[in-house]
Amino acid sequence: MSANVLGMQADHAGHFAASKEVQFCMDRSFEDLRHEVLELDLESQRKLADEIEENLAESQTKVDEAWRLEIKSRLDEYRRGEGTSLSREESMGQVRRMIEEAKRTRI
Numbered sequence: 001m002s003a004n005v006l007g008m009q010a011d012h013a014g015h016f017a018a019s020k021e022v023q024f025c026m027d028r029s030f031e032d033l034r035h036e037v038l039e040l041d042l043e044s045q046r047k048l049a050d051e052i053e054e055n056l057a058e059s060q061t062k063v064d065e066a067w068r069l070e071i072k073s074r075l076d077e078y079r080r081g082e083g084t085s086l087s088r089e090e091s092m093g094q095v096r097r098m099i100e101e102a103k104r105t106r107i
Contacts (some may be wrong), residue, residue: 037045077083086094 037048074083080086
């Protein structure tokens with residue numbers, strides 16, 4: 001059984017690929033997408049959800065790795081005496097000023 005949703009055709013293994021006969025509409029709303037997905041049978045919804053979850057997990061892994069590298073770089077810099085540090089009070093003061101500035105510019 002295959003499903004066709006938003007120009008994506010599910011193969012026998014449930015992996016989605018673009019259908020040739022369907023052109024994508026760039027202005028589709030979230031509600032249109034949501035409605036179409038919810039019209040799928042439960043098995044197709046599950047497979048699509050699994051693929052979305054896998055994609056999000058891969059993205060999160062990339063974000064986690066980027067942060068790990070950034071933290072290592074900052075720590076190495078600090079250990080070499082090249083970095084600067086702030087006290088808790090200085091850091092919180094900067095954050096408070098940034099919040100106040102953001103509030104002023106939004107009004």
